[in-house]
Amino acid sequence: xxxxxxxxMLRSLVGSEMCIRxxxxxxxxxxxxxxxxxRALDPDQNIEYTKWDRVARIDVFSNKRSQEFFxxxxxxxxxxxxxxxxxxTLLYDFPSISTPGTFDYPAIGDSLYSSAYLIHERPSxxxxxxGGGTDVITALHHNASSxxxxxxxxxxxxxxxxxxxxxxxxxxxxPRVTIFHSEGRSFxxxxxxxxxxxxxxxxxxxxxxxxxAYVLSESYLYTTDAxxxxxxxxxxxxxxxxIRWLFWPPRETLRLCTEAVEVLRTMGADDPxxxxxxxxxxxxxxxxxxxxxxxxxxxxxxxxxxxETPRNRIIYAPGFAAGDSxxxxxxxxxxxxxxxxxxSFxxxxxxxxxxAVSRGNETAFIRTYDYNITPVTDDQPxxxxxxxxxxxxTRDWGIGGSPVDKIPIALIILLFSFLQSLFFSFLLVMxxxxxxxxxxxxxxPHLQILYFSSLGIGFMFIEIxxxxxxxxxLGNPSDAIAVTVMILLLSAGIGSLLSKKMLAHFGDRxxxxxxxxxxxxxxxxxxxxxxxxxxxxxxxxFLVRLCLLFLFLAPLGxxxxxxxxxxxxxxxxxxxxxxxWAVAIxxxxxxxxxxxxxxxxxAYGFTFVFTLAAFCYFTAAVSFHRFVKKHA
Numbered sequence: 001x002x003x004x005x006x007x008x009m010l011r012s013l014v015g016s017e018m019c020i021r022x023x024x025x026x027x028x029x030x031x032x033x034x035x036x037x038x039r040a041l042d043p044d045q046n047i048e049y050t051k052w053d054r055v056a057r058i059d060v061f062s063n064k065r066s067q068e069f070f071x072x073x074x075x076x077x078x079x080x081x082x083x084x085x086x087x088x089t090l091l092y093d094f095p096s097i098s099t100p101g102t103f104d105y106p107a108i109g110d111s112l113y114s115s116a117y118l119i120h121e122r123p124s125x126x127x128x129x130x131g132g133g134t135d136v137i138t139a140l141h142h143n144a145s146s147x148x149x150x151x152x153x154x155x156x157x158x159x160x161x162x163x164x165x166x167x168x169x170x171x172x173x174x175p176r177v178t179i180f181h182s183e184g185r186s187f188x189x190x191x192x193x194x195x196x197x198x199x200x201x202x203x204x205x206x207x208x209x210x211x212x213a214y215v216l217s218e219s220y221l222y223t224t225d226a227x228x229x230x231x232x233x234x235x236x237x238x239x240x241x242x243i244r245w246l247f248w249p250p251r252e253t254l255r256l257c258t259e260a261v262e263v264l265r266t267m268g269a270d271d272p273x274x275x276x277x278x279x280x281x282x283x284x285x286x287x288x289x290x291x292x293x294x295x296x297x298x299x300x301x302x303x304x305x306x307x308e309t310p311r312n313r314i315i316y317a318p319g320f321a322a323g324d325s326x327x328x329x330x331x332x333x334x335x336x337x338x339x340x341x342x343x344s345f346x347x348x349x350x351x352x353x354x355x356a357v358s359r360g361n362e363t364a365f366i367r368t369y370d371y372n373i374t375p376v377t378d379d380q381p382x383x384x385x386x387x388x389x390x391x392x393x394t395r396d397w398g399i400g401g402s403p404v405d406k407i408p409i410a411l412i413i414l415l416f417s418f419l420q421s422l423f424f425s426f427l428l429v430m431x432x433x434x435x436x437x438x439x440x441x442x443x444x445p446h447l448q449i450l451y452f453s454s455l456g457i458g459f460m461f462i463e464i465x466x467x468x469x470x471x472x473x474l475g476n477p478s479d480a481i482a483v484t485v486m487i488l489l490l491s492a493g494i495g496s497l498l499s500k501k502m503l504a505h506f507g508d509r510x511x512x513x514x515x516x517x518x519x520x521x522x523x524x525x526x527x528x529x530x531x532x533x534x535x536x537x538x539x540x541x542f543l544v545r546l547c548l549l550f551l552f553l554a555p556l557g558x559x560x561x562x563x564x565x566x567x568x569x570x571x572x573x574x575x576x577x578x579x580x581w582a583v584a585i586x587x588x589x590x591x592x593x594x595x596x597x598x599x600x601x602x603a604y605g606f607t608f609v610f611t612l613a614a615f616c617y618f619t620a621a622v623s624f625h626r627f628v629k630k631h632a
């Protein structure tokens with residue numbers, strides 16, 4: 001009885017908290033997001049289901065004008081699923097047009113989802129990012145022999161499999177379908193299987209992109225390392241199909257091509273341009289990649305089958321050429337681009353790029369292209385960062401894609417946040433200097449600033465780089481953040497606890513002299529060991545990986561925890577009033593460096609940021625060695 005009563009009280013408290021949160025702090029999506037756009041189109045929009053979890057917030061809503069959302073099957077009834085209020089996918093009422101479970105709807109075959117299936121019969125399929133189940137339904141429509149689905153968001157699986165299973169025709173109940181709750185790259189790395197088709201259809205979250213966020217598993221789905229792993233998990237005749245937005249001028253799809261070419265060259269392809277086909281429908285593009293060159297018959301099949309569809313057209317294929325009128329259907333519904341202008345975009349981008357690839361000088365094309373289409377790696381996984389700095393000062397942002405992609409919003413937010421934090425941090429750090437007494441100024445405040453700011457910068461550079469590195473290792477960005485921060489703080493706390501004993505044992509000068517050598521070498525050693533560690537232990541059980549990660553990171557965290565309390569102890573002995581200032585210096589340096597780390601990683605990669613941390617700790621140790629020597 002007591003347990004039941006306590007449980008009911010807890011439920012009441014939680015329910016009250018939720019009511020208070022919703023009534024006092026309502027979360028309303030702006031019209032720039034899909035959820036808000038739907039409300040603007042239909043004020044009576046009904047949100048039927050909402051679920052929060054570690055990955056995202058999921059909303060399912062019905063809308064009288066949902067046909068105005070971008071969708072492939074406008075004649076079908078649908079419901080809209082939004083991820084974090086913006087990135088959306090659709091639940092289609094397929095049973096209304098066919099026997100439930102058969103999915104014999106002809107329009108499926110005319111969609112970009114079907115591009116890879118045009119050259120395969122009864123393929124084994126791997127789908128990364130399930131959304132509303134359309135990719136799985138497409139595979140069943142084409143009579144796939146097996147379908148394996150991977151989804152990082154458990155709530156998304158629950159929506160399609162259970163809550164709206166009858167609505168979409170229960171595709172996940174088909175005996176050929178197997179669904180896994182996992183991060184795509186992590187699953188593929190551990191999978192021993194090979195597939196005829198690996199399909200990724202627009203797997204991303206615009207919300208995170210718009211905020212300038214960087215810890216995204218989706219970013220890792222589009223790196224050269226990812227594409228190599230996909231290709232290695234294909235059968236000899238298999239096809240990798242990735243669907244992304246078609247911007248004008250092209251960006252995302254063209255960057256996928258540059259990455260594929262780089263990977264294919266490293267895998268020994270003599271003519272990588274013969275391994276790639278690009279099909280578009282005006283808004284989206286499907287990039288098809290094979291380990292071997294496309295055959296003449298396969299290219300001819302794709303050309304003929306796409307020409308039979310209302311809007312799909314070949315944008316690039318080896319040996320394929322067409323006049324401007326061929327691409328007319330791609331732009332007939334685009335009020336901003338005429339067919340002739342659209343054709344010129346295709347020729348100036350895809351055609352010229354692959355001509356450069358055939359000559360072996362694609363690097364020059366990438367360097368001079370209007371947008372940043374340089375291949376991205378796991379160390380620099382900013383696939384969606386294609387604006388150059390000059391775009392901050394122009395309005396030539398192009399056409400197409402999602403609303404948040406049409407301006408360099410991530411760059412704007414990051415740069416302004418960095419400048420704002422830098423300005424106020426400078427004021428907070430420098431202002432106390434004007435109020436110091438002459439005696440206080442004699443204690444080398446510049447060395448104190450250098451020491452505590454170097455610690456703040458170095459700690460954040462290491463923390464952010466480690467979080468990014470272990471997203472793939474742990475299989476979930478939320479786990480990577482929680483586990484990495486917990487290990488670092490716990491081990492740093494132990495280091496802090498023992499720091500005074502170390503100070504008493506070694507003395508301040510010997511201690512800082514030793515730290516100036518040991519800490520940079522330790523950080524540089526970790527920079528070399530982390531890739532080996534993640535590759536070697538990736539196949540182990542999750543709990544085993546957690547324990548191994550704790551043992552691996554604990555020594556680094558322990559050493560990171562020694563510096564700060566020792567510094568506070570020493571400056572406190574000189575003047576107790578220095579302690580709040582030192583804490584403030586360290587804090588504001590951590591805020592500024594958290595943004596600076598992303599800007600540097602976007603330019604040079606996370607390994608570079610991690611390596612800079614070694615220099616920061618070296619600077620800190622040397623500066624305070626001078627301090628204790630001067631003020632002994």
